[in-house]
Amino acid sequence: MRKQLFAAALCLAVTTTGCGATVEAPREAKSRAVTLTNCGRKVTYDKVPERVVTNDVGITELMFALGLEDRMAGFAMPDDKGDLHGVPWKDGYDKVKWLSKDQLTKENVLDAHADLVFAGWNYGFREDGGFTPDALEKLGIPSYILTESCHNGRTKSSRGIMPPLDALYADLTNLGRLFGVEDRAATLIAGFRKRIADVRAKAPKGSDRPSVFLYDSGRDAPFTAGRYAAPEQIITEAGGVNVMHDLADSWTTVGWESVVERNPDTIVICDYGDVSAEQKRKFLLSYAPLRDVSAVRHRRILVLDYADLVESPRNPSAIARLGAYLRTVPAGR
Structure with a gap:
């Protein structure tokens, strides 16, 4: 994906966490149980996850942007993603295990001893292969669904319940609450909003x-x-x-x-x-x-x-x- 050609530009998008900068360790939430709204429904997580498995590059980098690589057990993504070492989250990719060059499977998740799967519909979750939040719940593994991918009920497969950037901010906010890094999430969102506003002013x-x-x-x-x-x-x-x-x-x-x-x-x-x-x-x-x-x-x-x-x-x-x-x-x- 030629990421090395625009790594400098990407650094500007994440100046609130920095490129290669050290960020503070996530604090433990005051309560072990956290209730979030995900895809329009309330979901309660009984503890702060410590072995998260993610599917695909965008979802994985949401975790990295929040400095949560220490909370991850691995990720899955195809090998057509280019030189991932040229991106601002190089340390995350160096540190977290690449579990699969295909979509996640139950076997990947179980082998990684995952305590949370962060994926999306058509970004890992799929009815045809039986890899769904409901199927994982039966195995005792909670899930978080990427908001961009939420089913909207208009047809069996149509997706999206809010404007895309709102979906991005919703997920960063939810992840911040779940992992006790609310301030980091808020700072990241504020930086994104400012950069986008600067572009809009010239548009x-x-x-x-x-x-x-x-x-x-x-x-x-x-x-x-x-x-x-x-x-x-x-x-x-x-x-x-x-x-x-x-x-x-x-x-x-x-x-x-x-x-x-x-x-x-x-x-x-x-x-x-x-x-x-x-x-x-x-x-x-x-x-x-x-x-x-x-x-x-x-x-x-x-x-x-x-x-x-x-x-x-x-x-x-x-x-x-x-x-x-x-x-x-x-x-x-």
Whole structure:
């Protein structure tokens, strides 16, 4: 994910904890039981977790950003995440065990003697494989669900219950309470809000806001971001308009005809997986149905990393970089 190319920028997003800085040890909560609201329901944790297992890069880095690597027993993520030693949380990646280069399984969790699983729907939790919070509860292992991924009840699989940055702040606040690092979480959130506000102040306004299509993957039909996925507010705060804002879902599939109809001024590519960003770019530029789309005609395509575009402490840095790019993009042309 070429993280080493923008590690310095990421450091700015986490100045409240510092890059490689030593932070105070989490204090023990006054009460061993903590009740949080997670995905719209009250969940009580009987003790402060000491062996947390996480799934995927964004979720793992939420723990690292809060200085909670000492509370972790391991993480799972694919090996397409690039050089993780170039990120601000190098010490966390060096310290915590990489359990699996696939999604978490019950075996991973049991082998790690986990006392909390922090994952999300489609970020580890999945009905088809039987790896769900309910299944873990039967094993005596509590869970915390990434708020970006909460099911919203509109369809069986649609996700998202609040604006994406609110989801990020909700999770940081909850984790701060659970692990007794409320001040650290509040400082981190305040730093993120300030950085985002600085970008917003420079962003185009009104009809000058360029429209943006987020392209994740897919040739027959594109996988993209609705209004509950992190790119929605990354685009909005950077000064753009997500052309798929009307989709009451997070990450979802649409038809190419809807992209053509909405004629985005620019396209953001999500860089991850077996298909490289350059391969995705070549496809978009050569795909005949898109030839009259403004972003394709003018070759206005920006690449951001997967970890920038899912809920993670990298979101403010992504907003800053996209904001700088969008200030060069004319709207409607």
